Amino acid sequence: MDLQLFTQKISAHFKNELPFVLFSLPQENTITALLQQSSVLYKSDEFSANGFIFAPFKFEGEAFFIPESNSEKITCEFTKTSFQMEPVAIAENDVEKYEYIALVEKIIEHIKKRKAKKIVASRSKDLNLDHFSIDTLLTRLFSAYPSAFCYIWYHPETGFWCGATPETLVQITNDTFKTMALAGTQPYTANEVSWGPKELDEQQLVTDAITTNLQRVTSLLKVSNPYTYQAGSLLHLKTDISGVLRSRKTTLTKIAAVVHPTPAVCGVPQKYAKQFILENEGYDRTFYTGFLGPIQENGNRAILMVNLRCMKIDNHTAHIFVGGGITIGSKPMDEWQETQNKLQTMLQVLSPML
Ligand SMILES: C=C(O[C@H]1C=CC=C(C(=O)O)[C@@H]1O)C(=O)O
Numbered sequence: 001m002d003l004q005l006f007t008q009k010i011s012a013h014f015k016n017e018l019p020f021v022l023f024s025l026p027q028e029n030t031i032t033a034l035l036q037q038s039s040v041l042y043k044s045d046e047f048s049a050n051g052f053i054f055a056p057f058k059f060e061g062e063a064f065f066i067p068e069s070n071s072e073k074i075t076c077e078f079t080k081t082s083f084q085m086e087p088v089a090i091a092e093n094d095v096e097k098y099e100y101i102a103l104v105e106k107i108i109e110h111i112k113k114r115k116a117k118k119i120v121a122s123r124s125k126d127l128n129l130d131h132f133s134i135d136t137l138l139t140r141l142f143s144a145y146p147s148a149f150c151y152i153w154y155h156p157e158t159g160f161w162c163g164a165t166p167e168t169l170v171q172i173t174n175d176t177f178k179t180m181a182l183a184g185t186q187p188y189t190a191n192e193v194s195w196g197p198k199e200l201d202e203q204q205l206v207t208d209a210i211t212t213n214l215q216r217v218t219s220l221l222k223v224s225n226p227y228t229y230q231a232g233s234l235l236h237l238k239t240d241i242s243g244v245l246r247s248r249k250t251t252l253t254k255i256a257a258v259v260h261p262t263p264a265v266c267g268v269p270q271k272y273a274k275q276f277i278l279e280n281e282g283y284d285r286t287f288y289t290g291f292l293g294p295i296q297e298n299g300n301r302a303i304l305m306v307n308l309r310c311m312k313i314d315n316h317t318a319h320i321f322v323g324g325g326i327t328i329g330s331k332p333m334d335e336w337q338e339t340q341n342k343l344q345t346m347l348q349v350l351s352p353m354l
Pocket of ligand 1 (some may be wrong): 120122167183184236308323324342
């Protein structure tokens with residue numbers, strides 16, 4: 001289907017307030033859409049039917065779901081031509097800044113008292129959209145980030161979400177899986193990249209926690225060396241992790257529950273970090289740092305991504321979600337700046353609509 005017809009169909013579906021999801025896999029030039037034919041809110045706890053799941057940060061075994069069986073499935077070939085990105089300037093809000101810095105300082109205090117090694121702090125930034133258009137959003141989002149997993153999800157009950165995430169939670173093909181440890185952030189420059197001990201330690205913590213958790217369900221685990229990975233205008237440290245599941249009976253839900261929430265979005269130890277986040281962050285993450293993705297071949301093939309570099313759009317306001325891992329070596333002002341830099345991923349998409 002050509003892009004114009006595809007976009008018209010999506011716009012009409014959205015106008016009728018019917019649920020839909022659009023997604024494109026990293027490095028692929030196809031956008032797939034599932035247009036649900038009713039407004040039912042489906043839930044899935046088995047991840048074994050074909051469709052698309054959307055799970056919150058507070059995942060407790062059940063995710064929202066758009067089933068293929070109740071949807072029209074359409075695809076569109078689309079050339080990803082990443083456009084020239086100029087940073088979008090937005091005014092800093094002093095209250096937001098000092099609240100975030102206070103949260104980071106509180107986390108550092110807890111780490112110094114040895115209650116945790118790492119906790120991920122986050123915040124949401126609200127922006128007025130004077131010229132919201134789903135057509136513009138779709139074209140910019142899907143063309144800007146060729147190496148990301150891009151998506152738009154809409155359901156009247158969850159609202160309108162979209163993002164361009166660099167982080168795989170888990171990718172399954174029969175009994176083999178792939179995942180990654182992603183942590184450490186710096187802005188992209190053309191110069192040679194070097195990583196300090198804070199980023200290297202933080203990334204190692206994430207790798208160790210993921211591999212330890214995966215040992216419960218795997219028979220073979222391969223772990224690469226960390227390397228620099230570009231996500232839009234940011235660089236991260238990434239380790240590839242792959243392996244074989246111990247039993248073919250290990251369900252996708254079980255694997256998701258073993259790896260989610262990873263220390264890249266929650267912390268170490270996981271239970272303490274999650275409780276800290278719920279009690280101290282001062283807002284509800286809802287679907288940010290949850291996970292999402294397509295389920296195919298009745299659960300034998302699936303790609304679940306972590307919901308990062310994302311936003312929720314309602315009533316002409318965009319709520320962009322950003323965060324960062326806090327460790328003993330964190331400097332509060334740098335952590336604030338890191339979240340400012342991360343805002344740019346969605347700001348680039350929104351810029352003509354602000
Ligand atoms: C929590 C976020 O990023 C995570 C993923 C990659 C690098 C991160 C970091 O350097 O702190 C974060 O752990 C976010 O982008 O909102």
